[in-house]
Amino acid sequence: MARIGVFICHCGENISATVDCPKVSEVAAKFPGVAYSVDYKYMCSDPGQSLVVNAIKEHKLTGIVVSACSPRMHEPTFRRACAEAGLNPYLCEMANIREHCSWVHEKGDRTDQKAIDVVRMMVEKVKRNNALMSIKVPVTKTALVIGGGVAGIQAALDIANAGHKVVMVEREPSIGGHMSQLSETFPTLDCSQCILTPRMVEVAQNPNITLYTYAEVESVEGFVGNFNVKIRKKAKSIDETLCNGCGMCTTKCPQKKIPNEFELGMGNRPAIYVPFPQAVPNVPVIDRLNCTYYKNGKCKICEKFCQPKAIRFDQEDEIIEVAVGAISICTGFDVKKTDFFPEYGYGKHKDIIDGLQFERMASASGPTLGAIRRPSDGAEPKKIVFVACAGSRDPAKGIEYCSKICCMYTAKHAILYKHKVHDGTAYIFYMDIRAAGKNYDEFTRRAIEEDNAQYIRGRVSSIYERDGKLIVIGTDTLMNHETVEIEADMVVLATAGVANQGAEELAQKLHVSYDQHRFFSEAHPKLKPVETNTAGIYLAGACQSPKDIPESVAAASGVAGKISCLFSSSELTREPLIAFVDRIAAPDYSSCTGCFLCQPVCPYNAIEKEDIKDRAGNLIKSLAYINPGLCQGCGTCVAICKSKSIDIDGYTNQQMYSEVDALLNS
Amino acid sequence: MKLGFYPGCSLEGASREYNESVQAVAEKLGIELVSIPDWNCCGATAAHNLDKELSLSLPARNLALAEEAGLTELVVPCAACYSRFTVTQHELLHDNAMHKKVNEIIGKEYKGTLRILNVIQFIEEYIIDKLEDNMKFEINKKVACYYGCLLVRPNKILNFDRTEDPQTMDVVMKKLGADSIDWAFKTECCGAGFSVSFTEAVGRLSGKIIEDASHRGAEALVVACPMCHSNLDMRRPAMDKYNGKKIDTPVIYITQAIGLALGIDRKKLGLNRHFVPVKLDNFKPYVKKEVVVENTQIMEEI
Numbered sequence: 001m002a003r004i005g006v007f008i009c010h011c012g013e014n015i016s017a018t019v020d021c022p023k024v025s026e027v028a029a030k031f032p033g034v035a036y037s038v039d040y041k042y043m044c045s046d047p048g049q050s051l052v053v054n055a056i057k058e059h060k061l062t063g064i065v066v067s068a069c070s071p072r073m074h075e076p077t078f079r080r081a082c083a084e085a086g087l088n089p090y091l092c093e094m095a096n097i098r099e100h101c102s103w104v105h106e107k108g109d110r111t112d113q114k115a116i117d118v119v120r121m122m123v124e125k126v127k128r129n130n131a132l133m134s135i136k137v138p139v140t141k142t143a144l145v146i147g148g149g150v151a152g153i154q155a156a157l158d159i160a161n162a163g164h165k166v167v168m169v170e171r172e173p174s175i176g177g178h179m180s181q182l183s184e185t186f187p188t189l190d191c192s193q194c195i196l197t198p199r200m201v202e203v204a205q206n207p208n209i210t211l212y213t214y215a216e217v218e219s220v221e222g223f224v225g226n227f228n229v230k231i232r233k234k235a236k237s238i239d240e241t242l243c244n245g246c247g248m249c250t251t252k253c254p255q256k257k258i259p260n261e262f263e264l265g266m267g268n269r270p271a272i273y274v275p276f277p278q279a280v281p282n283v284p285v286i287d288r289l290n291c292t293y294y295k296n297g298k299c300k301i302c303e304k305f306c307q308p309k310a311i312r313f314d315q316e317d318e319i320i321e322v323a324v325g326a327i328s329i330c331t332g333f334d335v336k337k338t339d340f341f342p343e344y345g346y347g348k349h350k351d352i353i354d355g356l357q358f359e360r361m362a363s364a365s366g367p368t369l370g371a372i373r374r375p376s377d378g379a380e381p382k383k384i385v386f387v388a389c390a391g392s393r394d395p396a397k398g399i400e401y402c403s404k405i406c407c408m409y410t411a412k413h414a415i416l417y418k419h420k421v422h423d424g425t426a427y428i429f430y431m432d433i434r435a436a437g438k439n440y441d442e443f444t445r446r447a448i449e450e451d452n453a454q455y456i457r458g459r460v461s462s463i464y465e466r467d468g469k470l471i472v473i474g475t476d477t478l479m480n481h482e483t484v485e486i487e488a489d490m491v492v493l494a495t496a497g498v499a500n501q502g503a504e505e506l507a508q509k510l511h512v513s514y515d516q517h518r519f520f521s522e523a524h525p526k527l528k529p530v531e532t533n534t535a536g537i538y539l540a541g542a543c544q545s546p547k548d549i550p551e552s553v554a555a556a557s558g559v560a561g562k563i564s565c566l567f568s569s570s571e572l573t574r575e576p577l578i579a580f581v582d583r584i585a586a587p588d589y590s591s592c593t594g595c596f597l598c599q600p601v602c603p604y605n606a607i608e609k610e611d612i613k614d615r616a617g618n619l620i621k622s623l624a625y626i627n628p629g630l631c632q633g634c635g636t637c638v639a640i641c642k643s644k645s646i647d648i649d650g651y652t653n654q655q656m657y658s659e660v661d662a663l664l665n666s
Numbered sequence: 667m668k669l670g671f672y673p674g675c676s677l678e679g680a681s682r683e684y685n686e687s688v689q690a691v692a693e694k695l696g697i698e699l700v701s702i703p704d705w706n707c708c709g710a711t712a713a714h715n716l717d718k719e720l721s722l723s724l725p726a727r728n729l730a731l732a733e734e735a736g737l738t739e740l741v742v743p744c745a746a747c748y749s750r751f752t753v754t755q756h757e758l759l760h761d762n763a764m765h766k767k768v769n770e771i772i773g774k775e776y777k778g779t780l781r782i783l784n785v786i787q788f789i790e791e792y793i794i795d796k797l798e799d800n801m802k803f804e805i806n807k808k809v810a811c812y813y814g815c816l817l818v819r820p821n822k823i824l825n826f827d828r829t830e831d832p833q834t835m836d837v838v839m840k841k842l843g844a845d846s847i848d849w850a851f852k853t854e855c856c857g858a859g860f861s862v863s864f865t866e867a868v869g870r871l872s873g874k875i876i877e878d879a880s881h882r883g884a885e886a887l888v889v890a891c892p893m894c895h896s897n898l899d900m901r902r903p904a905m906d907k908y909n910g911k912k913i914d915t916p917v918i919y920i921t922q923a924i925g926l927a928l929g930i931d932r933k934k935l936g937l938n939r940h941f942v943p944v945k946l947d948n949f950k951p952y953v954k955k956e957v958v959v960e961n962t963q964i965m966e967e968i
Binding site: 342343345346348462464465466471 | 829878
């Protein structure tokens, strides 16, 4: 005979201001099988939980219903209380009378009645609940880091230094990401390469880290602690074990006029190339689309000059399978290109460049060796205009969000420009100067006060070319909205930071959510900023939203901390709310007919074939078997099963029907 | 071939040369333009500032009359009329209550079945393919195509050409053999209705346009809007004053340019009616050949 306890929570006034809690408690006490019913102001508080624990012991309760908030909020709390009182935690149910009742209805009899009905349903359900044991799964203590920019590097090094194995996958031929393209960094103006390249080398040398460059994630299966990942290692056409990085092939390659991606088209590279001299690994790749041999079947000059004989024209893509316990997404961002802006000429003016191109220009290793030069004629620009918020904060034509990093890097650009062109003038059109951060505002003040950057608060309506100059038409909103016309030599657009190419496909491969801008979504904007909604998959850096270097690094270390926590024990505990195929006595063994319709619908590949054999080993019957390690309890197989042989623990058909019955018979 | 035609006030008055050239080109190519019977004002400039219902009812009556006359396509050469017509059609088809109300006001049922074409769309659909067979001359001149504000805006409603740096007129002019220049003032304001009340502003705004075009070596400006034309042509003294120099670059309608290429008599095209004399001549005789239109790719992107 069931002895159910009902605990009605007031949630301060959240519930009690709308629902008559004492009355609900009184009515619930009379439900068949209810042995105890009480209401209390804060059931989740320490005294509230003690009340639950004591009542279970005192009244020998066989199940409880806590009528309070959403189970997403406090179900774990009350399940723990149950366990403490010696009751199986899965004999505790939540009746949500806050989100589903008090918050959405007016005070009144009908609201009280709804609360009573919700409690009645859960009482009927919990009577049919079974004691369940949580599932233990082993943890593979290897982390996958997708993306080798500064966030990926930081995450990989922190996890590796905590003693765990790391597999890093990078799409480009070298790790380093956008940070390796930057000149100096704000707010200290230290050289980006100087602080990054040692970290890149550390990644390559760390014995705990396996690095796959020129590689992409092909597929991901499994769940937290036990992911199976397939990595496509694209053919570099080089035997990496033989290549000594001498660079002979890249100097001898006759194809020299391919736009260099690393220099954002401002320089050229050969068909066999390393993206930049400090690349890690220092192994070239052959760009098959542009290589003469792959186009015409003749050339192979690189092979002739390669002393270690490392060139492999017939190399094929390789699929590598790795087992990992956790995944960190660090795939970074991209910037809008200048052709996105009709009012600035659809990208047709050579001397209008984006912020990333300016970084390359200002970089000592860039196409101009750090000199600021007009791309059109190589002249030194004496008047330069920076346009902040190009595409950002522009719901009409661009994107509505703030790209966050542009205010700071534009101030940096103005400073760098002034350091290189002493007699030049830098103008900055801006909407607001957003310089929140340690030493950030001081930095923008430095640009204004020491380096004489001319900040003009207003937007630029159009830019056109006339006699070799770029005429920039804008407005100065602090000068009575006067039209400002500047004859500039060069214009730098601080174009909006956007999600990286391929972010959407990767999100779908990993089953993690992303927002309308294709940035990956965190599980909670405040309390779970580096977790995704999928257990075991984390986010770091600008793949989540535009972030600067310190923020990306902090998030990456946060991820490393989370993953280290996950790897701190050898087993994970999972909720046992999973599907199972019924078993009955011989000669039927199960009502399952072995049709296996359930197999293709299972999104987690959890359904296997189980053979029932007699002692002689002869097959009697094949049944569906659900692997408890893989099942996520989605219930799709339950719905499709023709013989109703599959059920889900914690949500059995019987339990669900009893809830519905309770509601209909009230 | 029969198409509906709405001249509006400009084409019957100050810009009759626009009308003359549209009619002359249509006649030459065997296209019959049928005016809407009993047409009224489109409501441009004043109505939409004063009274929304009035601003929708005036064009709606015209459109309803055209429908009643059994027309399916309507050529509206004036950019302002075109804007009022298309905006009205859009608003009424997206607002049932207003549609009902306007029907009551005009005492007719406006169905919204008409296709409204501006002069460029008219050229693209009914003229451009016939040029090769009918052209007598190439307009071998450097020209600046000036679009103004109303022809390409609001983009959301018109869905025609790109708002900044439009291309459709350039494509037509290139087809006529002209060298249409890339310049900066294609859609800058000409001063529009300030022509009478604040001529000095027109002098400044149109002055910048004409100065940039002539600076880049344009021998003529090509327009498709009577308002733009009258400002750029008639207010030349105010512009010259603003620019501090005399600029005699003429302003012609795109239909006049087509007329010249077709060898139509200059007087028939109304070229004698301009304030700034149109001296363009010495056109190269046209020899039929494969014309490569550079901008096709951009057109496809639109």
